Amino acid sequence: MPPEVVRLPAQDLPWRPLSPAAVFALFDGVAFPWWIAGGYAIERAVGRALREHGDIDVLVFHRDQAAIRAHLKDWDCWMADPPGSLRPWPVGEDLPASVHDVWCRSTPDDPWALQLMVDRAKDGQWVSRRDPWVGRPVAELGDDHWLVPEVPLFYKAKEPRPRDHQDFNEVLSLLTSDQCQWLGDAIRAAYGVGNGWLDCLERFSLFRDALPPELFARMQVLVRDCAWPVSAIPAVIEACRGAGLINLGGDLQVKGPRGRWESPHVGVWIFEPEFSAPDPDAQVEAAARAALRKFTSVSAEDMWAGASQYPFLEELSDPLEDHLLFSWVARRPTTGSLVRKSSDLRTMMPRDKLDTEKAAAVVALGYPAVEPVIEEMLQWMQDINWPVAQIFQPFLATIGAPLVPYIRTIFETDDHIWKLWVLEGVIGPSADLRAIFHPEIERFASAPTSDEQAEGLDEVAQNVLALGRP
Numbered sequence: 001m002p003p004e005v006v007r008l009p010a011q012d013l014p015w016r017p018l019s020p021a022a023v024f025a026l027f028d029g030v031a032f033p034w035w036i037a038g039g040y041a042i043e044r045a046v047g048r049a050l051r052e053h054g055d056i057d058v059l060v061f062h063r064d065q066a067a068i069r070a071h072l073k074d075w076d077c078w079m080a081d082p083p084g085s086l087r088p089w090p091v092g093e094d095l096p097a098s099v100h101d102v103w104c105r106s107t108p109d110d111p112w113a114l115q116l117m118v119d120r121a122k123d124g125q126w127v128s129r130r131d132p133w134v135g136r137p138v139a140e141l142g143d144d145h146w147l148v149p150e151v152p153l154f155y156k157a158k159e160p161r162p163r164d165h166q167d168f169n170e171v172l173s174l175l176t177s178d179q180c181q182w183l184g185d186a187i188r189a190a191y192g193v194g195n196g197w198l199d200c201l202e203r204f205s206l207f208r209d210a211l212p213p214e215l216f217a218r219m220q221v222l223v224r225d226c227a228w229p230v231s232a233i234p235a236v237i238e239a240c241r242g243a244g245l246i247n248l249g250g251d252l253q254v255k256g257p258r259g260r261w262e263s264p265h266v267g268v269w270i271f272e273p274e275f276s277a278p279d280p281d282a283q284v285e286a287a288a289r290a291a292l293r294k295f296t297s298v299s300a301e302d303m304w305a306g307a308s309q310y311p312f313l314e315e316l317s318d319p320l321e322d323h324l325l326f327s328w329v330a331r332r333p334t335t336g337s338l339v340r341k342s343s344d345l346r347t348m349m350p351r352d353k354l355d356t357e358k359a360a361a362v363v364a365l366g367y368p369a370v371e372p373v374i375e376e377m378l379q380w381m382q383d384i385n386w387p388v389a390q391i392f393q394p395f396l397a398t399i400g401a402p403l404v405p406y407i408r409t410i411f412e413t414d415d416h417i418w419k420l421w422v423l424e425g426v427i428g429p430s431a432d433l434r435a436i437f438h439p440e441i442e443r444f445a446s447a448p449t450s451d452e453q454a455e456g457l458d459e460v461a462q463n464v465l466a467l468g469r470p
Contacts, residue, residue: 013086013103016111017056023114024145030071032064033138035147037117037155042167045149045174051163056114059147061121065095068116077104100129130158131190136182150175150183157187157197159413162451168197169221172204180205192375196382199353200225206330210243211236222261225327227253233295233326240330241288246275248354249291250328251385260455261325263385268294272357280333329354349376353386363395371402378406382418384425393421397429404436411440416455419444423457428464441465 018026020040027034036044038057043050060068069077069091078086080101089095089102095118102116120127121138128134134154142148149171156164175183184201203226208216215235220227227250228236240247251267268291275286331352350358362370362377370377377396380389396403403426410422423441427433434441444452444461452458 014111015055016113017053018113020056023056023058026114027058027071027145030067032060032067032071033141035059035142035145037147037152039152039163039167041142041147041152042149042171044146046170050166050170055112057117057152058114059117059119059141059151061126062095062097062118063121065118069093072104075104075106076108076110077102079103128154128186128190130155131186133189134186148179150179150186153183153197154186154190157183157195158191159415160197161414162416162454168200172200172221173219177205177208192379195379202331202352203329206245206332210245210330211239215239220325222253222325222327225250225253225261225329227261227325227327230324230326233328234292236328237288237291237295241284244280244284244333245330246270246283246287246333247291248287248329248331249294250326253325253327255323255325263327266298268298269354269387270294271354283333349373350380350388353380353383353388356387356391359388359391363391367395367399367402374399374403375406378403378410378422378426381421381425382415384421389421389425393425394429396426397433400430400432401436403433407433407437414451416452416457419452420455420457420460423464424460428467434464434467 020036023036035041035058036056037059038055039050039053040056069089073091077089079089079095079099080103081087081096081099083101086103095102100118102118103112104114104116105112117129119129124138125135126138126141136151140148141151153168153171156167160168172180180201184198187195187198187201200221204221207219207226211219215228215232218228218232230252233250237247247270249267249269251263251269253261254264255261270287270290274290275283277283277286329352331354348358348362350356350362359380362373374396377392380386380392381396383389384393407422407427410418413419423444427437427441441461441464444457445465446458448458448461
C-alpha cells in the first residue's frame with residue numbers, strides 16, 4: 001500500500017510556529033548541530049522584530065537524521081517528498097536523499113510547529129542543497145544555534161518575495177565585507193549573474209569603502225539600489241571621485257503609500273563615451289565632471305514634476321523630502337574594450353545594469369544566435385528601469401514563442417515585479433505571446449493574489465488584454 005500523501009497548498013495545513021525560545025527548549029542538550037534559520041535568523045542579526053512569522057525554520061544535517069528523528073520520536077513528522085506533497089516520516093525510516101524539508105507538529109491534531117531544513121555536511125563543510133559548489137565550514141555557520149544572516153539571504157535570493165527584499169535591505173548594512181563577498185559569490189554560482197541582489201551587493205561594498213562614515217550612514221538600500229536624500233548626491237559624486245570610482249548616475253525614487261519605492265524616470269546617467277579614456281584616473285575625472293554637470297542641470301522643478309504623478313504626495317502630513325531619495329551607481333575603472341570576441345556568449349553578457357554596450361552587442365547577434373543566453377537576458381527584465389533591460393526588452397519581444405518555457409518559469413516564481421515587467425514589456429508587444437499566455441493574463445487581471453495586486457500586476461494584465469484578445 002503506497003504511503004499516505006497530503007497534498008498542498010499550504011493554506012489547507014495550518015501553522016502555529018514555535019517561538020525561538022521554544023525551539024531552544026526542544027533541542028536543549030542534543031548531540032547533533034542545529035541552527036535557527038530563515039526570517040528569525042535575520043531578525044537576530046538586525047536586533048529587532050521585523051514582522052510576524054508564519055513558520056520557523058531549523059537547519060540540520062542529513063547525516064544526523066536518525067538522532068533527529070529519535071529526539072522527536074513523540075512528534076508527528078512529515079517529509080516533503082516529492083516537493084509540494086507531504087508524507088509521514090516514521091521513526092526508523094531513512095530520509096531519501098532528495099528530501100530537504102520536514103514539517104513537524106506535536107500531534108496529528110495540532111497545527112504545524114516546526115520546519116526542518118535538511119542540508120548536507122562533508123569533511124567539516126556545509127554543502128547547500130541548492131548548489132553543491134556553495135558551502136562553508138560548519139564552524140562558520142553561526143554561534144549559539146543562530147544561523148549567520150548571509151546563509152538565509154542566499155536561500156531567499158533565488159525567488160525573493162517582498163518580505164525577502166525587506167530582510168535583505170534591513171541586514172545588508174550589518175554585513176562585513178567578507179559576508180558580502182560570500183553572499184555575492186554564492187548567488188552568482190547558484191542563480192546566475194542576472195540576480196537582482198548582485199548589483200546592490202557590489203555597490204554597497206563599493207560605497208562602504210568609498211564614502212566617509214557620515215555620508216555612508218545616510219545611505220538607504222532600496223531592494224536593488226543604494227540611495228540618499230537628493231541634497232546629498234553632489235557629496236556622493238565627489239566622494240566617489242576621491243575614491244577612484246567612476247560615477248555612472250542614478251534616478252529619483254518616490255516612496256509610495258505601501259512603502260514601496262518607485263522611479264518616476266527623472267534620472268541622470270553617464271555613459272562610457274562621456275568618460276572614455278585609456279587612463280583610469282582620466283575616466284574617473286571625466287565621469288565626475290559629467291555627473292555633477294548633469295545632476296545640477298536637473299532642476300528641483302523637474303524632480304517635483306516627476307514626483308507629482310503620485311497624487312498621494314499632496315495629502316502627506318510629513319515632509320515631502322521623507323518620501324524622496326535619489327539612487328546612485330558607481331564602479332571601478334576598466335581598461336580596454338568592454339566587448340571582447342568570444343565563442344562563449346556568456347562572456348559577452350552585461351556585467352551590470354549600466355553595461356549597455358555589451359547588451360547592444362548581444363542583441364546585434366540576433367535570434368537564434370542568442371538562444372544560449374535567453375534565460376540570462378530575461379533575468380535582466382527584473383527591473384525595466386535598468387538601462388540594460390531597456391536594451392533587451394524590445395529585442396526579447398520580437399522572439400515570440402521560443403520564450404514560452406522561460407516565461408512559464410518566471411510566472412512560477414514569487415517575484416511579482418519581475419512578472420509585471422515581463423508581462424508588460426515582452427508579452428504585451430507580442431501577439432503570439434499574448435495568445436499563448438491568455439489564460440494566465442486573464443487570471444492576473446481578474447483573480448490576482450494579494451501580493452500580485454499590491455505590485456499592480458492586475459492593472460498591467462488588464463492593459464495587456466486591452467491590446468487585443470487572441
